[in-house]
Amino acid sequence: MFKNVRLFRLENPFALNASALAERLATRQFRPCGPLETTTLGWATPLGDDSTALVTAVNGCLLLCARKQERLLPSSAIAEALDERISELETSEARDVGRAERRRLREQVISEMLPRAFTRSRRTQLYIDTELGWLMVDAASEKQAEDVVTLLRETLESLPARLPNPRQAPSAVMTDWLLADSAPADFMAGDACELRDADDDAGVVRCRGQDLGSEEILNHLRARKLVTKLALNWNERLDFVLADDLSLKRVQVTDALLDELNDDDAKADAAARLEAEFALFALQMRQLIARFETIFGLSDAV
Incomplete structure (x- = not known):
């Protein structure tokens, strides 16, 4: 489901249930661009056209979907x-x-x-973990995430939320993982990373398909470059690239995790299967964030 995850900490407990939240979202439901509009943004069904619900609730998580339509006028x-x-x-x-x-x-x-201009639509999924107090947005860019969070804030009239504020700098932690080969047992480095010079932001090294324990990589780290992005496998369940702002990109659920879907889920219609996949994914993210809280020293949950 989610290809990216951008985290936002909710500063207050989220009080709305799925029904009450759906009523609020209906006031800003998606509509196509009018003849003279360049863009529209509103709420759509998160499980696709096979569902009419604006909110899908699973195990304390509320799944939403924002849809943006733009007129293409070069x-x-x-x-x-x-x-x-x-x-x-x-x-x-x-x-x-x-x-x-x-x-x-x-x-x-x-x-x-x-x-007369053509239109293009983009859907952005997001969900609220009401138990942990986190909002997760499937956005590749900071602006895309902020646009959706702003829409949710305007829809609810208030949504105190902020980016993670770790006590341990993720770049320093990830650098130590590679330099000292000290990553926790449930995290395994992949074959891609981004390194930045500690004294010059313009000094960037991007590696793909590389042995991150090689002398070439280690020499960059010894020369005071910091790891700002690192491909990781967590617990043989999720593959992703972790950035120094704790955003996740190129998120992939492993086959081992998908095998936990039972036969009924596999044979279900598209909406039901998506709901089952979301339940599985949200549970893993809940556990992964708990690990982030331990490793990076995130603020206490609400």
């Missing part, structure tokens, strides 16, 4: 149409088009092109 197409409009005016009226008139013509061109 700036190059706007510029070309604007140049043609200006050229026609200057030729037919034998005069130069001023700056203010250019702005007006540009707005006119956009309003004429928008209704």
Whole structure:
């Protein structure tokens, strides 16, 4: 389900149940772009078109989905149409088009092109672990995550949430794991990492398909480079790349974990299978975050 995980700590216990939360989400339900709108963002069903529920509740976790639709109007197409409009005016009226008139013509061109522009949609899944007090967003970028959290905050009118604030710097911890071969037994380094110079952010080394215990990598670390991203396998259940802000990318559930889905789950319809997979994934994330709290010294749960 989730390919990325960005963590947000809830500063207060989450009080809404699934039914009450669904009622709030319905006030900002997704709708397609209007003829003159460039983008819309609202709530959609997290289990796809086979379900109508805006919230899926499993073991104290509330699964949601934000959907964003954008009209694709390339700036190059706007510029070309604007140049043609200006050229026609200057030729037919034998005069130069001023700056203010250019702005007006540009707005006119956009309003004429928008209704004919193609649209593109993107879904972003997220869930609230009401027992641990964490919000998890499947977003590849910080901006994508913030947009969705902002939508949830506006929908609920209040959502005190913040990024993790570890007492132990993740970059220092991950660097020590490689340099001293001291990773905990349930974490195994993969074959990819990103290293940054401690004194110069421009000094970056990105490695893929590498033996991270090789002398080449160790020499970079001895030269005061820090690990800012590290491919890891946790407990033979999840593969992911851990970043120094504690975000996870390229998350994959291992075959060993998927084998725990029973035969009924495997034969279920798409929505029911997604719900079963989410239940399994959320349980693993709950255990993984507990390990992060121990290793990195995260703030106490709400």
